[in-house]
Structures are given as structure tokens and as C-alpha cells.
Amino acid sequence: MTGYENIIEKYLIENSEEYNMSYFEPSYVPDRIIHREEEIDIIMKNLSLIFKKMVPKNMFIFGKTGTGKTAVIKFIGRALESYQKEKVRFVYLNCQINDNSYSLLYSLGKSAGAEIPITGWSMDRLFNVVKDAVELYSAYFIIVLDEIDRYIKKNGDDILYSLSLMNSELKNSKIIIIGITNDVTIIENLDARVKSRLNEEKVVFPPYNQNEIYDILKDRIEMAKMKNYITDSALRYISAIAAQENGDARKAIDLLKTTLQIGIELKSIPVEEKHVNIAKSKMEYDAVAETIKSLPLHSKIVLLSIVFLKDYGTNNITTGEIYNAYRNLINIVNIPPLTSRRITDILSDLDMLGIVNAKVISMGRYGRSKIVDLMVSSGLIKSILLEEDQLKCLRDSMKKQSQLKI
């Protein structure tokens, strides 16, 4: 019997442990950074010019995902702000979320203490109010535009121009722009006048190697006071996996987190290599499930058609067979069918996503076709798709079919 006390107690215990998983969240910025000394040095050499009342250059930071770009820049921002809050203002903007010039100027204005409505002002008015506020504040404004490629692809580079324009009109304050991106081509595509005004300095963040990832993971484990939760060999194992997959530290930390969670759930502490393997396949499984869920309706039905054929015992499933099965299923769902030409493309899409493997083969006299094989267990596909409202009606026919096989 589960009473109030029992249920509360259970989760109280689960959540009151001494460990703290928030150290493994992607958004967590550690207060010490390792294996980025060189990059921090380059950035700080430039930014520390403000101590001499000089104006630092604008900067561009390049590097693949999980190379520490964002963490380093936030770390530096915090350090500078805590050292001289009234002289340095740090404005961080993720352009994937804030992708218009209004929110950029808004954030800048806010950090200078201006009163600005979230929406409604014309760009002219906004620009001038922000400029006045920034000037009045008389400080160095370090604006970080994370994923700046998103921003530029959407809006062009006019805002960079406006900002540098604002900068040249300022007397008591200065604006420094730091762009972060994993797209190296972006600078080359900038307008020439923006390019020359930006006067930028570049910093490249290389991927981490295995030992560096190991150190980073170990550091996080220590921060979280979870040293006893994982064996050293398991930690090395995770580092090796992550190093193989492009040296992405974020992914490595994610894998570490999932591994720990699984160990805690199974009450099997410290976690070992086998838990890492479980975590890895769980993450891959989740990713596949997510992909399948987000597929367009017709792609889902095509996928079910393949499952249908497979359950029926067909091997070497061809496009034609899939299309027939698809027509049957779509009849039951009662929506208009697509043409076989489109199904060809959908099959190619599924192939690209790795859900399906499609090979073009010739059957001589019997024509040329693709033979298609599932790369995901049919059980998984059915368990996900047959739950969906629109596809529930296929349950019976799918069931009948697999029973027929037995």
C-alpha cells in the first residue's frame, strides 16, 4: 500500500542525496576551466586592454560544438564583471533564441539600465535610446553573439554595422563585439564595409583529445562530489568514446550524466563500463525514438508499411511492395495517398536518417528496384507509432498480420 508518507519519503530520499546533478547540465558554467589556457590567454590579452583605458578589438571565436567556446566566454565575462562591475558590462545573447536586432538592442539597453518595452518601439527610437543609455553608463560593453551565423543568415550583417556605427558615436563608453560560431565561412561572407569596421581578431578552439576530456570529466565529478560514484576505468571509457566522436565535451558530459543516473537507478554504485554501454544505447535509442516521432505523417505510414511487410515475413522488400502495403494502410487511415514518386523520395529520406537501409539492385528481367531493410527494431517503431491518435486504427491490421506469420 502506498500512503502519503511512503510516496513522499521515497522521493525525498531520492532527491536528498549529497550529490548534485546540476553540474552535468549543458548550461552549467564551471568556475574553473581546464585545457583552454591558451585560448583564454589570447582573449584576455585583448580584453584586458580596458585596464589601460584602451579599446579591445572585436573578436570571432571558431570551434565545433563542445569545444568550450561558450563556457570560456561566459567564464571570462563573469570574471571581468565581478572584478569591475561598474566599468564592464557583459551582454550574452544566444542568436538561436534571440535572432532579431530588436532583442539584441533590447539586451544591450537593459544592461545599461534603460527602460525599454519588450516590443513596440521603432528601430530608430530603440537605437537612439540604447545609444544614450550606453553612453551615460560610461563603461565597456562586451556583447557576445553566440551562434552568430544563425543571426547573420537570417538578418544579414546590418546590425553589426549599426553597432560599430554606434561605437564610433560613443565617447564615454565602448562596445566590443564577440561573435561565436562553428561556421568558418561566415566572416568571408560579411559585407566589406562591415568587415573593415569590425577589425576583428580570430580565436580557434580545437576539439579536445581523450586525455583532456578525461580531465574535464574528472573535474566535474569532483565539483559534484561524486568521486565514489564512478570507477576510473569507466571515466576513461567515456573519454575514449567522446574523443572518437569529434572531441565533443558536451556530449561526453551528457554521457557521464546518463551513466550516473542509470547507476543510481539500478543502485549499482560505483558505475562501471557496462553502465556506460547501457547509457550509450539508451541515448541512441532515445534519439531514434525522437526522430521517428518527429517524422511527417506519410513517412510514418511508409515506415509502418515496411514493418508490416517484415512481420509478414517478406525478405528483400522492394519499393513496389512497400507502395502496395502503403496503399493498404492509407486506406485504413482514410487519407489520400501520395504517388509512388513521392514514396521514392520518402524512402531516400528515411535512408538518410539511418532508420532504413536502401540499396538499388537489379533483378534483371524483373526490373530494377531498391531493396529496403529496417535499421531499427520493428517493435520500437510499432510501440511509438501505433500510440499516435491518427495511427491507432492500424493496430488491428498490424496485429493480424504478425499473427498470420506465426
Added chain:
DNA sequence: CATCCACAGGAAGGACGGGGGT
């Protein structure tokens, strides 16, 4: 060796919708 199957996959264009500019 020519044939011919059962598709692959390119080209062009229509319908639609969202988003940004004026």
C-alpha cells in the same frame, strides 16, 4: 545479344504557408 522489366531519379511546376518588409 537484344530485350524489357520495374523501378530510380531529374525537371518543371502547382499549392501552400510562414516570415519579413513596407
Added chain:
DNA sequence: ACCCCCGTCCTTCCTGTGGATG
């Protein structure tokens, strides 16, 4: 408020093709 542009999805029409078979 309106329009225009662009991307996505889909259809129609089409040409191309590897190799078992007659």
C-alpha cells in the same frame, strides 16, 4: 494590412538503366 519572396511538399512527365531471360 498587404504583398512578395522563398522554401517545402507533392504531382506529372519523363528519360535512364543492370542484368536475367528468351
